[in-house]
Amino acid sequence: MSDVNARIEDIVKKNDIVLFMKGTALFPQCGFSSRAVAILDHLGAPFETVDVLQDAEIRQGIKDYSDWPTIPQLYVKGEFVGGSDIMMEMFEAGELQQLLADKQIVGA
Secondary structure, X not given: OOHHHHHHHHHHHHOOEEEXXXXXXXXXXXXXXXXXXXXXXXXXXXXXXXEHHHOHHHHHHHHHHHOOOOOXXXXXXXXXXXXXXXXXXXXXXXXXXXXXXXXXXXXX
16 A cells, blocks of 8 residues: 555544545635535534645545546545535435445444
8 A cells, every 4th residue: 555545544543534625624725625615514513624625635635546537525433435526416305414424434
């Protein structure tokens, strides 16, 4: 496993919810990242963020790690969930809320 993969693995495993995004939760740097943060905030889910703009290795490495070409990327309990569009679809269908409840992160 490469150094960047090991760093990503460590981040993903240590946090119940982690969002790899452009910018920070308080200052997202793209609309997709902003939407992802808004969804998690709305659900009251505690989450960590990783600003891929601050680390070029992480920015490319996360795409390779998940085999997903875009950012943001959401991980819940170590599992890749998807990007902003998938998060929105799951949220609108109630599936994201159910996932967080099933993983005992937030109430149903």
